[in-house]
Amino acid sequence: MNASLRDRYDLAFTLYPYARSSDQDSASPVRHPVVIVGGGPVGLAAALDLGRMGVPVVVLDDHEGVGAGSRAICFAKRTLEICQRMEAAKPMLDKGIVWNIGKVFHDAGLLYEFNLLPEDGHRFPAFINLQQPYFEKFLYDAIRTEQAKGAPIQIRGKNRVDAMSTEADHSLLDISTPDGGYQIKADWIIACDGAGSPIRSMLGLDFEGRVFQDNFLIADVRMTAPFPTERWFWFEPHFKSGDSALLHKQPDDIWRIDFQLGWEIDREKELCPKNVRARVDAMLGPDIDYELVWTSIYTFQCRRMAKFRHENVIFAGDSAHQVSPFGARGANSGIQDVDNLCWKLKMVLDGSAPERLLDSYHTERAHGADENILNSTRSTDFITPKSDISKLFRNAVLSLSADHAFARPLVNSGRLSVPCVYDGSQLNTADALPDAPMRARPGAPCPDAPLGDGFVLDRLSKGFSLLGINTQIASDEPLHSISVTSKSAPDIAVRYLGDAQTGVYLIRPDQHVAGRWPTYDAQSISRALAMATAQEARDG
């Protein structure tokens, strides 16, 4: 049994070596309020968020640290804002590479370039590039910092969940360790166990979707080459290393290269270093010296679970939904799952909101997953045309786009991840400030803006907050309140008022807008608060 606890992948960082827990010596299974299965980016972020709120969490991972696998490299602004809320973003920004320019080529010609043109007055850029192992390591470091301050977070390495049975009000987990098996009980389980989710299989749940009939060779190479820090994407590249190719910079002089190989390939042959190098040589030219750091072949799919919550078992990250990586929506959406889930679970655990608040986790995040699946399916259909006619139109778009601006928006080499707006969520209160900008409508994440020496997002509380602009909030209002004027915070006025003269925003713990009004009214606020915490059924 122990022998089967062999690593499924190599580690980039060993962080939480196996250590025997007292639970393993207990005569009867010890019960925990929240157990997180899987210590990937999503599981670690969930542990950090809950731990910071004082919720005791146990993370079980079948490895002892972060996998070396080369996967996510692009982390979006919203992800960084969420990590900032959890005080984990600074090292990410320090280490990450900021980029704004993307170039799209067809054959040997440059079709056009785009600039992400970040708006001024935000703490974070639109994207950073950072190897996933670093991202996970920085989350782990933040967990260590919180643990030192007393946050009740335990991470158990080489603890593999092998079976789960569900009782009336808890689940029983069978866990393998190098010392043999043991059991624990959990009131709530967050399954962050990845795309192949064993928990999902244990519950016999479906995970249907589309597999794209194509293989992508991912090669991370180390080189000190003079290429600029830009995203370069080729359709039908002249160097013939694949049907499409991508070159993108990461920290430590590492470059992500990927080649689209087609469906009928001999994986083993393609992965042999000689053949990988032949493709890379053709792309970079003969004079560039480089070292192959990591290579792998992936096929991609787009799919999601029908329901993200099954009684006391909640799915987050790749276990709940999977997308092709064009658009960098995998880890980024998993972090948004965590952001959405943790405050709700905390309120339910505290008894300050009914359990049905957790159903809104499914509604809101399934909406996010559908948006991501739609976008990455469209990108994949463009990059990997699935019929002769779709290839015909794809190439028609490409040849027109060199000469005509109208065709450029049709070129789709990945629509990069933008945060999800929870339009239509049962937690939203109808918009009472329709003249204000759409980007700050109920359901949207709050736009960041400078405030004093810092940014408005820093000033929001761990619970619900009120933001009043050019109007008074009653001094006996129990919620954490921020008051600004167009004068003291001009960017806030632009982003939150637009054509409106005054405004009051009710903001959720995950920094999404719950409701907005022209002026403060205690009754409206308390009704919206009840709505946003599922205390009240939606009227109408």
Add this chain to the structure above:
Amino acid sequence: MVKLITTQNLSQPDDFYAELLENHNDLSTEDSHALNARLVLLLCNHIGDHEVLQQALAAARQSGGHSDLPSTASRQ
């Protein structure tokens, strides 16, 4: 709602038709298809209005004897 024009709107129908064919004369079937695809995209952009384009797609399907909605229209 703007309606797709399906009554006579070409100022020189015979000339247009001849020029359409002339532009394909020197092309292989494959290149002809590609030319048509570019032409469709240019014209669609000129029209711009999404509802008119939807009506055009439906009208084109109908005259070909296909139902006016593709069977894959169920995707999201």
